[in-house]
Amino acid sequence: MSTKPILSVPTEQLENTTFDATMEERILELLKRYPTTRATLIPVLWLCQERYGWLAPGVIRAVADRLGESPAYVEGVATFYTMFYTKPPAKFVLQACETLSCAVCGGKELLHHLESRLGIKPGEKTPDGVFQLVGVQCLGACGTAPVVQINDDYYENLTIERLDAVLDDLKGRS
Amino acid sequence: MPKLTIDGREVEVPPGTNLIEAARAAGVEVPYFCYHPYLSVVGQCRICMVEVVGQPRLAIACATPATDGMVVKSETSERTKEAREAVMEFLLANHPLDCPVCDQAGECLLQDHAATEQGGQFATHMVETRRTFPGYERRLIGPHVIQNQNRCIHCSRCIRFTREISETAALTYKSRGNSAYIDTFNGEPFTDPFSACAADVCPVGALTVRDFRFRKRAWKLRATPSVCPGCSIGCNLFLNHHERVVYRFTPRENPEINATWLCDHGRFLADSLNAQSYLHPHHRAAGQLSRVTWSEALRALGFDLKAAHTLRVVGSANLSNEELFLARELFVGHLKGEMVVPVWAGEHRRMKNGRGEWLRSTDAHPNSQGARRLGLRIVDPAGLSRFLYGAADLTIVLDPTAHPVLAEEEALQLLRVSPTVAFARTEHPIANVASWLLPTTSMACHDGTLTSSTGAVQRFSAAFEPPGDVRRTAHGGMSPTVPTLAQPYGPPAEARPLWFLLTVLARELGATTLDLPDVGSVFALMSGREKGFAGLDWDKLAGSGDDSFRERQHVG
Numbered sequence: 145m146s147t148k149p150i151l152s153v154p155t156e157q158l159e160n161t162t163f164d165a166t167m168e169e170r171i172l173e174l175l176k177r178y179p180t181t182r183a184t185l186i187p188v189l190w191l192c193q194e195r196y197g198w199l200a201p202g203v204i205r206a207v208a209d210r211l212g213e214s215p216a217y218v219e220g221v222a223t224f225y226t227m228f229y230t231k232p233p234a235k236f237v238l239q240a241c242e243t244l245s246c247a248v249c250g251g252k253e254l255l256h257h258l259e260s261r262l263g264i265k266p267g268e269k270t271p272d273g274v275f276q277l278v279g280v281q282c283l284g285a286c287g288t289a290p291v292v293q294i295n296d297d298y299y300e301n302l303t304i305e306r307l308d309a310v311l312d313d314l315k316g317r318s
Numbered sequence: 319m320p321k322l323t324i325d326g327r328e329v330e331v332p333p334g335t336n337l338i339e340a341a342r343a344a345g346v347e348v349p350y351f352c353y354h355p356y357l358s359v360v361g362q363c364r365i366c367m368v369e370v371v372g373q374p375r376l377a378i379a380c381a382t383p384a385t386d387g388m389v390v391k392s393e394t395s396e397r398t399k400e401a402r403e404a405v406m407e408f409l410l411a412n413h414p415l416d417c418p419v420c421d422q423a424g425e426c427l428l429q430d431h432a433a434t435e436q437g438g439q440f441a442t443h444m445v446e447t448r449r450t451f452p453g454y455e456r457r458l459i460g461p462h463v464i465q466n467q468n469r470c471i472h473c474s475r476c477i478r479f480t481r482e483i484s485e486t487a488a489l490t491y492k493s494r495g496n497s498a499y500i501d502t503f504n505g506e507p508f509t510d511p512f513s514a515c516a517a518d519v520c521p522v523g524a525l526t527v528r529d530f531r532f533r534k535r536a537w538k539l540r541a542t543p544s545v546c547p548g549c550s551i552g553c554n555l556f557l558n559h560h561e562r563v564v565y566r567f568t569p570r571e572n573p574e575i576n577a578t579w580l581c582d583h584g585r586f587l588a589d590s591l592n593a594q595s596y597l598h599p600h601h602r603a604a605g606q607l608s609r610v611t612w613s614e615a616l617r618a619l620g621f622d623l624k625a626a627h628t629l630r631v632v633g634s635a636n637l638s639n640e641e642l643f644l645a646r647e648l649f650v651g652h653l654k655g656e657m658v659v660p661v662w663a664g665e666h667r668r669m670k671n672g673r674g675e676w677l678r679s680t681d682a683h684p685n686s687q688g689a690r691r692l693g694l695r696i697v698d699p700a701g702l703s704r705f706l707y708g709a710a711d712l713t714i715v716l717d718p719t720a721h722p723v724l725a726e727e728e729a730l731q732l733l734r735v736s737p738t739v740a741f742a743r744t745e746h747p748i749a750n751v752a753s754w755l756l757p758t759t760s761m762a763c764h765d766g767t768l769t770s771s772t773g774a775v776q777r778f779s780a781a782f783e784p785p786g787d788v789r790r791t792a793h794g795g796m797s798p799t800v801p802t803l804a805q806p807y808g809p810p811a812e813a814r815p816l817w818f819l820l821t822v823l824a825r826e827l828g829a830t831t832l833d834l835p836d837v838g839s840v841f842a843l844m845s846g847r848e849k850g851f852a853g854l855d856w857d858k859l860a861g862s863g864d865d866s867f868r869e870r871q872h873v874g
Contacts, residue, residue: 201503204503204504214486214488215504216480216487216488216501216503217490220490220491223492223493
């Protein structure tokens, strides 16, 4: 599997974000699909996160201006959902499932292993900015527990050895 | 109109009234934190739960409209009591209970409810330490508002205020659940022109007004109904004062004008009422100002006025209707002088009334409408210069702050030409040219009415007596101050309200109909003579006496 790293654009470059033609086109497309402008907010934030890697204040302001909301309101929405990054994320965000099925199939041990291997606690980033560890609730893949989601990809039926190999691979490609 | 019974009391309310307001009409107090009569209903705090007979579950009173034949139990229901206790237990699980050091204490809905409804008796199941928000405990979020997030009970009133009333939508919740907190976008300063109202609507001490913080305990303050002097909109407010010091303005409900809001500009004029630069009457002789007694001053002034052939009076749209009326009757009617009222356009101000409509004003004066109603000549700066040009036997300036040009060298030069009488309270360069300097007091020291730009004649009341012991004597003069060792209220000042000085002058000049004992009598005379004030009754203009709940009274 070739998980794509998150490339977060630095804050300074996003200070005065304006949407280019491609973004504008996709926003217009989204606007057509929802009954109100406000309802389009979350898909537009997703779009921005895909594009810029995270939701910098400058991006939030641009979204607010585009959709006619106040920046505070948009920031409130963005901070409500943990899957929106309001701080620049690491290249690879390791989301280790902590819920029952994974926990009994070795998820706990996986999480402990990740903590000791990376030297960080859930919610933290490694100093080199390559890995970020998050403990999450059920990823809906109980049949293939334990599961770790890395960026947009699921890594299933994991053992400590397989996970190590994945991390080595990702580290090598970063 | 639905008729319903609340705790055994029958009440009839307009359709659509919610149970909190219906209960209030019936004299039953339903507690609430997130409900506010002028904000949308969200039903977040759950403390207002009541039992509606016939419904299996408790209903939140804020979101339940009164219907005909409804039987509601609030204080008489065990289930209600139990539910409210549970809500309080959750709210207090994380509330810091730092009332002794919290500036909101005494006017805090949470504290009130804890103390009254449940008699201060609480049992809690919580063993965990309280959730805190390090760094958000005493944070200046805007020029006038300090946030202590630990105290927040997540009622969202401040957020709804910025979204629905001030329309800046500057505040929001960030994060969610247990860690949700109030913040502005990217932590930028909360510069809403109504920012202090967000602190007003805060039921607890999470948002407090910086300018008032720790100046005075809320329960020490007395509230006197008054009107904002900030612009011509005429927002209703309470003067909160203690021992002859005005500490703050708080909104007084008036659905027609300011609902329960005040703009920051008007609200923070409160401290300006405390300024009293001139304490004693002064006379300039041989270029030197020297202190005189009121009796000397008024007698000599009466003599001068009688002798004056040409008399000019500069009025002010900051004065009350009664003061303008007295001045007009005395100086124009009785002495045949000329009087103008200079008016200047101020900054654009706005206020949202109870129906959600913006009232706007570009008139910096609280009473230019009153001056117009009294038929006084309104002038602009050029008109004022023309009026002051040349010599007159006497020029009277009733309020040097009437227009900024009065402080400019050009106007002062014009005033220097002939004898000038200046009635003044705050420091003003006119003191350098006036031959008589007579100290007046702020609106906190006298009654009166102001006419707002919407045409409403609104009464403000004296909060306290002006300091010093100067009174009318039996023969009509004024007794001097007798300085005593015990001067608890500052120096033995002799400043007196302008209306009072004008009535004494009227007596000196033999205008006996204007020699009136109180402002109410002046108003009665005015409403009898003036079309613009006909049919108005002084007593009925008295400020709202409804102090039944905090949003209307804003004091503990």
